[in-house]
Amino acid sequence: MIFAGIDAGSRTVKAVLFDADGMKIIGSGIKDQGVRQSDLADSLLNDVIAKAGKSRKDICRVVATGYGRNSIELADTTITEITCHACGVSHWMPEARTVVDIGGQDSKVLRLEVGGRVRDFVMNDRCAAGTGRFLEVVASRLGVRLGDLGEMSVRSDKAAAISSMCVVFAETEIIGLMASGETPENIVAGVQMSITSRISSMAGRDIVEPVIFTGGVALIPGMDKALEKAIDRKVVISREPQLTGALGAAILAARNADGI
Amino acid sequence: MNLDPAQITLVEWGRRFGELKQSGLPEPSYGGPLERHLLDGDFRLAKLKFDNSQAALNLWNFLLTEEDRLYADRLVGRKIIGTMKDLGTIPVMAYSLPDVTAFYPDGTWWAPCVMELSSGVLAVADSLGLDESFCPVRAMLGAFVSKAHFPNPDLLVCSVGATCDDFSAIAQRLNGIGYPILWWEILHRRKPESGDVPVQLPGGFQCTADQVLFVENELLRVKKAIESLAGVAITNDKLTDGIRAANEVRAILRELRRMVFTADVCPLPALEMLVAEMLVIHFCSDRKESVIVLSGLLAEVRRRILLGRGLFGSDAVRVFWVNPVADLRVMNLLEECGGRICGTDYLFCHAFDAIPEDVEPMKALAMMALADPMVGSAGDRSQRICNDIKYFGAEAVVISRIPGASHCATEGPIIADTVREQLGLPVVEIEVPPLADAMLPALNTRLTALIETVKAGRIQV
Numbered sequence: 001m002i003f004a005g006i007d008a009g010s011r012t013v014k015a016v017l018f019d020a021d022g023m024k025i026i027g028s029g030i031k032d033q034g035v036r037q038s039d040l041a042d043s044l045l046n047d048v049i050a051k052a053g054k055s056r057k058d059i060c061r062v063v064a065t066g067y068g069r070n071s072i073e074l075a076d077t078t079i080t081e082i083t084c085h086a087c088g089v090s091h092w093m094p095e096a097r098t099v100v101d102i103g104g105q106d107s108k109v110l111r112l113e114v115g116g117r118v119r120d121f122v123m124n125d126r127c128a129a130g131t132g133r134f135l136e137v138v139a140s141r142l143g144v145r146l147g148d149l150g151e152m153s154v155r156s157d158k159a160a161a162i163s164s165m166c167v168v169f170a171e172t173e174i175i176g177l178m179a180s181g182e183t184p185e186n187i188v189a190g191v192q193m194s195i196t197s198r199i200s201s202m203a204g205r206d207i208v209e210p211v212i213f214t215g216g217v218a219l220i221p222g223m224d225k226a227l228e229k230a231i232d233r234k235v236v237i238s239r240e241p242q243l244t245g246a247l248g249a250a251i252l253a254a255r256n257a258d259g260i
Numbered sequence: 261m262n263l264d265p266a267q268i269t270l271v272e273w274g275r276r277f278g279e280l281k282q283s284g285l286p287e288p289s290y291g292g293p294l295e296r297h298l299l300d301g302d303f304r305l306a307k308l309k310f311d312n313s314q315a316a317l318n319l320w321n322f323l324l325t326e327e328d329r330l331y332a333d334r335l336v337g338r339k340i341i342g343t344m345k346d347l348g349t350i351p352v353m354a355y356s357l358p359d360v361t362a363f364y365p366d367g368t369w370w371a372p373c374v375m376e377l378s379s380g381v382l383a384v385a386d387s388l389g390l391d392e393s394f395c396p397v398r399a400m401l402g403a404f405v406s407k408a409h410f411p412n413p414d415l416l417v418c419s420v421g422a423t424c425d426d427f428s429a430i431a432q433r434l435n436g437i438g439y440p441i442l443w444w445e446i447l448h449r450r451k452p453e454s455g456d457v458p459v460q461l462p463g464g465f466q467c468t469a470d471q472v473l474f475v476e477n478e479l480l481r482v483k484k485a486i487e488s489l490a491g492v493a494i495t496n497d498k499l500t501d502g503i504r505a506a507n508e509v510r511a512i513l514r515e516l517r518r519m520v521f522t523a524d525v526c527p528l529p530a531l532e533m534l535v536a537e538m539l540v541i542h543f544c545s546d547r548k549e550s551v552i553v554l555s556g557l558l559a560e561v562r563r564r565i566l567l568g569r570g571l572f573g574s575d576a577v578r579v580f581w582v583n584p585v586a587d588l589r590v591m592n593l594l595e596e597c598g599g600r601i602c603g604t605d606y607l608f609c610h611a612f613d614a615i616p617e618d619v620e621p622m623k624a625l626a627m628m629a630l631a632d633p634m635v636g637s638a639g640d641r642s643q644r645i646c647n648d649i650k651y652f653g654a655e656a657v658v659i660s661r662i663p664g665a666s667h668c669a670t671e672g673p674i675i676a677d678t679v680r681e682q683l684g685l686p687v688v689e690i691e692v693p694p695l696a697d698a699m700l701p702a703l704n705t706r707l708t709a710l711i712e713t714v715k716a717g718r719i720q721v
């Protein structure tokens with residue numbers, strides 16, 4: 001039987017088709033977010049289904065997650081991204097005990113029980129300083145593409161110190177750093193450290209390994225190292241970090257146990 | 261006319277009120293349709309969901325007519341005392357005299373929510389230098405200046421010392437713009453050391469006999485001021501009677517909390533419980549009527565439990581809630597997300613404890629003031645919270661940070677860590693501003709995730 005998960009995030013919509021009998025992903029896709037989220041999710045799911053050689057009637061159940069989950073009309077039910085990320089990560093890494101998810105506009109740290117159940121979580125959805133949004137700001141300020149930031153940070157010889165706790169003020173600080181001749185590479189590395197130190201203070205002391213890094217920001221080179229340094233733990237990037245939420249949603253659709 | 265328990269909107273209450281009227285609803289003097297409060301500017305009511313019982317109607321009408329009662333008291337010459345930063349000490353003393361009314365100016369902190377910012381009290385506070393970096397209780401300052409929410413009290417009393425910095429700053433500003441305040445000092449509660457005479461306080465805390473004596477002397481100054489205002493002595497007998505009457509209110513509320521929080525199916529929603537609990541602080545300016553209102557609510561809860569009726573189903577997740585929310589809508593939201601309230605610490609849980617009746621009455625009040633969780637360490641408060649969580653059998657904890665409140669940033673993590681370490685329960689911290697509309701989706705995600713976490717645990721156990 002085939003189930004679908006849709007993760008309507010702040011930047012992108014992700015869809016996963018999950019074969020519950022084979023316990024594997026049979027299709028997935030990602031699209032940039034837009035105004036008509038529900039239509040976007042609809043067409044994305046259709047594309048993914050077509051590519052997988054299936055039809056809509058093959059899909060038994062659809063679960064939506066992510067901040068836009070409640071506007072996805074085709075979903076049979078919704079489950080929060082907290083539960084879905086935990087489930088998606090545990091599918092690939094059942095031994096995971098901590099999940100750090102940094103998305104475009106929010107970030108979260110999940111503490112998992114053995115077996116993948118969420119024990120507790122903390123979340124930042126109010127301040128851009130601990131999210132991918134900070135990277136967008138620095139990319140635009142430096143006039144480079146978001147995708148280039150990772151390579152730049154790897155070339156850094158010393159991360160610049162960014163002391164502001166707020167992205168708006170940090171932007172002013174970045175302008176100052178540029179004016180004083182700091183290299184863009186060091187500025188990018190400094191922003192990465194700034195984001196991960198916010199994550200570290202949000203997570204507190206109780207960080208149990210293995211720590212799995214997920215969310216779109218995990219794909220940016222250097223972020224995992226910055227996170228390791230900030231939390232003083234080894235960090236493993238999840239398989240398909242952008243898809244863990246949608247995968248979790250699809251698996252939970254299959255479990256069908258009261259939405260859990 | 262006893263319907264099944266349900267939450268209904270203001271409009272639905274309008275229809276229900278008509279039906280109740282037709283069936284011969286006995287109404288108190290402050291009764292009437294709930295919708296009429298919209299005309300007073302209480303716009304938030306249109307976005308809340310209310311319990312559909314007559315007892316709840318009385319509760320809301322009682323709450324929302326406090327201003328009328330205060331102005332009526334002024335007209336008949338009763339002395340009015342504003343008791344600030346005081347969660348249940350001076351009002352007990354004040355209500356020991358027949359012609360004195362005590363009220364709680366700090367309660368205006370809900371005005372920006374209930375009136376959806378239309379009252380402008382926060383803007384006045386801003387203009388006086390107390391912006392959103394302070395606790396929303398700064399709304400009180402705007403209320404004094406605008407003179408729109410309560411009559412100018414004959415006496416203003418405020419505790420200071422081991423209270424929060426926010427309130428001290430706000431009250432000092434009030435003092436500075438021409439409102440005389442009688443300050444009384446509350447000490448930081450400390451555990452007895454060798455050489456100290458220990459005193460066991462309600463709530464399981466301890467302090468020293470010297471501390472009790474100090475606070476008792478402070479309260480004696482307030483007592484004298486009230487006596488001179490009223491022209492009547494507060495004798496020990498009168499005060500003992502006042503304490504007994506206050507204990508009657510506390511006993512009803514303790515039982516209400518026990519029944520509501522421990523029932524299999526929730527018999528009363530979170531919002532009505534919040535309003536009911538608030539009555540313990542200062543009796544909503546009418547102690548006798550508060551007993552009637554709360555007894556009515558308790559009777560309704562008992563009736564529902566006996567009939568096996570309730571709200572939200574038996575699988576609703578049992579949540580302990582720490583700190584009051586500035587936006588009442590969030591209490592509805594918890595239930596929409598699949599939770600129910602099973603235990604609270606809205607910063608005044610000591611006010612539900614019985615005031616000792618086996619010691620001198622002034623000493624008893626001093627002991628109660630020192631039993632306030634907020635005048636001790638955050639560790640003390642966390643421990644009391646853990647004890648209450650165990651007593652009520654909660655499955656998860658929400659710590660609601662108050663934006664700008666100086667204590668929240670430090671004590672939230674301490675409470676969360678203590679709960680996790682001692683009880684292993686999931687905890688979520690949220691922050692609720694006076695109007696949380698724009699944040700409701702984010703709050704919904706956190707609360708729903710908490711509910712999912714508990715439910716997932718139930719399945720695996």
Ligand code: SF4
Nearest residue numbers: 395397424426427665
């Ligand atoms: S809510 Fe907290 S910060 Fe505000 S007045 Fe009360 S104790 Fe002080």
